[in-house]
Amino acid sequence: MRIRALRRLAAASALVVATSLLGAPQALAEDPAPVTVRPKAVFNDPATSPNAVRDELVTLIRNTEPNGLIRGSIYLFTDGVVRDALAAAHRDRGVRVQILFDHDAVADQKLVDGVWKATGSEFSTLGQRLGRVVGYGESVDADATGSFVLGCPENRGCIGNRGLKKSDGSVEYAINHNKYFLFSKVGATPNVVFQSSANLTANHRTGMFNNAVTVPHTGLYDEYTHYWKDQLTHGTSGAGLDDYYRSTDVGAYKTYFFPRIESDRDTRDTSAVDPREDASTDTVVSLLKNVSCATTPATEIRVAMYAFTRTQVADRLAALQAAGCRVHVVVNGEDGNVGSGVRAALTSAGLTTLRQCAGTDAGSYGVHSKYLLIDGSYLGSPRKVVFTGSHNYTYPNLRSQDETLLKIDQAEIFEAYRQNFDTTLLGSAACQGALSSAP
Structure with a gap:
């Protein structure tokens, strides 16, 4: 159906x-x-429109030109509808489909409490339908070959290879946390980028608020393609990188690709610079430093964030509120999503708005979006700017993982995000909770 x-x-x-x-x-x-694609933002509401983001992606896939090209990079993929759309594009219209999966999405089964359980991953099935599964060590010229799937190496992203030591001594290994797709031509429109906050899972449709943007733009498409090819190259050979920070302006857009190393460029445990304390190389802190609060009306900052543990970002938001900005924050309420330092900084700052969505742990809905909106003085002029992508405000998202952050400087896209924040999130019964200073 x-x-x-x-x-x-x-x-x-x-x-x-x-x-x-x-x-x-x-x-x-x-x-x-032919179909014409224009820049647009798409949001799901798990209560009323759970499939909105997935439907946008499927529509793009089904309207990709015959003999065209679809490339993607995704963390988790268990959605049979998207799988079938990609396989049909390959089979029926000769579209080359090339998808990079995180290693966590490769296995058909995993051992859970001593019992083997199905993961629901579409990696093997999609690989069979596309006709090729690329393994580590294979040389791949993506421009000269056909369809395939690739799983990034174990215990790392396709690029990021760093394991961050946690307070209990265990190691959190890097992943490919991306959620983007690239289309050579959709209907009459060439070079289309689809960037989402959502993994391709049922929970992210029916349990979580997510967002996506569809952008036709040659310069942006080329930047993402450059990054995708680097992911492919490092994912099939070599040991990966502990630093891949690339930031490029392309018209109304700007890309930021991670991981980003701290200032001393020393990843050893004996390093004098703690990767969790170096605000000078925290991209989001740097972006927030471009905001001025000495304006009338006051600059408004909105943050919708699934995972938020970087205290330096929270401190900067608190400082902006104190300087006269109006700061609004919505976070997710599931266990461990908000760090203790972040809680302390945000709850003591007197923010204009501070809300917590209950999350699926509570049998309710959570927020999985990851966006920052700035409406006011940015880089010295009145702007309406969106920052979105796969990038949570956590240390692994900054320091170790394959991640994308996308800046969008377009008033229409901004307005769609503002409405999502002010109406959908703040209006949802699931997001009326108060963030406490302690978990």
Whole structure:
């Protein structure tokens, strides 16, 4: 039923576009117009529109040009609808489909409390349908070959190879935490980037608030493609990197790719610079330093964040509130999502808004979005700026993992995010909780 519904949705979307371009419905039968993609933001509401982000991705896949190219990089992938859409594009229209998975998404089964349980991963099935599973050590010219899937090496991302030691002495290994897809041409529109906060899992549709952006832009597509190819290269050879920080302006957009090493560039346990205390190389702290609060009306800052443990970011938000900005924060309420230092900084700051979504642990809905909105003085001028992507405000997201942060400087996209924050999140019964100073 879902597949048929999505096909009806894609057909209806094409009909609307064609009608608007041609002006008369009767012309469609003779001369259907191709789909045109424009910059847009998409948000799901697990209570009322759980499939919105997934449906946007499937629509892009189903409208990719024959013999075109789809590339993606994803942390978790258990969604059969997306799997079937990718496989059909490969089989029926000759589209080359090339997807990078984190190693955590490779296994069909995992040992849980002594019992082997199915993971639901689509890695093996999609690999079979595409006809190739690339292994570590294989040389791959992605531009010259066909469809494939690749699993990043174990205990690292495709690029990031650093393990961060936790307070209990255990090690948190790097992952490929990305959630993006690239399309050579969708309908009439070339070079389309789809960046989401959501993994391709049922929980992220039906239990969590998530967001995505669809952006047709050649410069942005080229930057993501450069990064994707670096992920492929390091994921098939070598030991990976402890530092891959790349930031590039492309028109109204700017990309930030991680991991980013601390200032002394020393990852040993004996290093004098603690990776969890070096605010000088925290990208989000640096971005917030570009904000001025000496304005009328006051600059507004909105943060919707799944995992938030970087105390330096919380301290900066508190300082901005004290300087006259209006700071609004919504975090997720599941166990361990908010660090103790972050709790202390945010709850004592007198923020304009501080809310906690209950989360799926409480049998409710959680927020899995990761975005920062700035409405006011940024870099010395009035701006409406969005920062979104896969990047949580945690130390592994900054220091070790394969991650993407995307800046969008477009008023229409900003307004869609503002409405999502002010109306959907703040209006949800699941997100009325107060953040406490202690877990």
